[in-house]
Amino acid sequence: MIRRANINDVDVITEIEIRVFRHPWNKKQILQELKQENGKVVYVEIEEVIIGYIMIQTVKNESQILNIAIDLPFQHRGFGKKLLQHTLGELGAETDVFLEVRESNLPAIKLYSEFNFEEIGVREQYYSDGEDAIVMFKKAESYVLV
Numbered sequence: 001m002i003r004r005a006n007i008n009d010v011d012v013i014t015e016i017e018i019r020v021f022r023h024p025w026n027k028k029q030i031l032q033e034l035k036q037e038n039g040k041v042v043y044v045e046i047e048e049v050i051i052g053y054i055m056i057q058t059v060k061n062e063s064q065i066l067n068i069a070i071d072l073p074f075q076h077r078g079f080g081k082k083l084l085q086h087t088l089g090e091l092g093a094e095t096d097v098f099l100e101v102r103e104s105n106l107p108a109i110k111l112y113s114e115f116n117f118e119e120i121g122v123r124e125q126y127y128s129d130g131e132d133a134i135v136m137f138k139k140a141e142s143y144v145l146v
């Protein structure tokens, strides 16, 4: 099941964030995201247990993926792909989508590439530990009327 998260989900999302990332977002940052009017957090659950989530911010027809995580025991079983597919489907083909990813995060870069995200730049020393971010972009599909 894929559902929209709300502020009541903050603790479980924070726990997954801590397990999954070396430099996790804290509870306050996650709460802020859950309250964003132009933002959205969507989670995936199995038998009512939240096992991963994605955070998106959208302004007009431009979205940014801020974060995506699948809890450790459930990684590499297709859930990240399902969550991203669902999210891109909801955003619609007419939306440009951006994201930043650590240059060392090859699994995530591979996942995004499978969805036709392209590397368009590097933000040097973007992360607090000095690592560069790769900027990836998925262009909205343009339609030609015939």
Ligand SMILES: CC(C)(COP(=O)(O)OP(=O)(O)OC[C@H]1O[C@@H](n2cnc3c(N)ncnc32)[C@H](O)[C@@H]1OP(=O)(O)O)[C@@H](O)C(=O)NCCC(=O)NCCS
Pocket: 020, 021, 067, 068, 069, 070, 071, 074, 075, 076, 077, 078, 079, 080, 081, 082, 100, 101, 102, 105, 106, 107, 108, 110, 111, 114
């Ligand atoms: C990145 C992440 C969300 C992917 O979710 P997932 O459920 O593990 O991935 P899936 O099983 O759906 O796999 C989708 C694709 O991702 C890539 N992938 C996932 N795990 C991988 C790994 N350990 N090594 C290499 N590629 C991997 C592959 O391209 C895979 O497609 P394939 O199975 O056809 O090869 C998940 O691994 C995760 O939470 N990682 C830690 C948090 C993180 O780095 N988030 C990204 C921040 S930008």
